[in-house]
Amino acid sequence: MFAGELLRGWAAACILCRQWGGYMSEMAWNTDIPAGWVDAVSAWSWRDWEEDDVRVGQRKWGPCPRCSHTMAVYARAVQAIRPVDAVPARCNCREAHSNRPSDADGGCGVGSGVPVEISVR
Numbered sequence: 001m002f003a004g005e006l007l008r009g010w011a012a013a014c015i016l017c018r019q020w021g022g023y024m025s026e027m028a029w030n031t032d033i034p035a036g037w038v039d040a041v042s043a044w045s046w047r048d049w050e051e052d053d054v055r056v057g058q059r060k061w062g063p064c065p066r067c068s069h070t071m072a073v074y075a076r077a078v079q080a081i082r083p084v085d086a087v088p089a090r091c092n093c094r095e096a097h098s099n100r101p102s103d104a105d106g107g108c109g110v111g112s113g114v115p116v117e118i119s120v121r
């Protein structure tokens, strides 16, 4: 009896998880910015970005708040008259999303329409 209930519970959980998984993988390209997306990405902490021991700037990464795939934001330390205090952020995950334009550099679409800027500070 107990084992049967456990099994039923597990099967129910598994169906939910399959549905969720299907929902996530079928998320189509959409350039709308979901509520909270900018705040969530802004909250990730910046890390020093070095290449061959040379500091190129800062970068940060985390799960895209929309598609949950890993995306990254780069703030290249460019020689500018004024220091850069905002950089464009867009989902650039490497997972497949249907309807993605062939010239898009990855992502699920967030930030690929109207540019989204997040603070570098």
Ligand SMILES: [Zn+2]
Pocket: 064, 067, 068, 069, 091, 093, 094, 095, 097, 107, 108
């Ligand atoms: Zn994605």
Ligand SMILES: [Zn+2]
Pocket: 064, 065, 066, 067, 068, 069, 071, 091, 092, 093, 107, 108, 109, 110
């Ligand atoms: Zn995404």
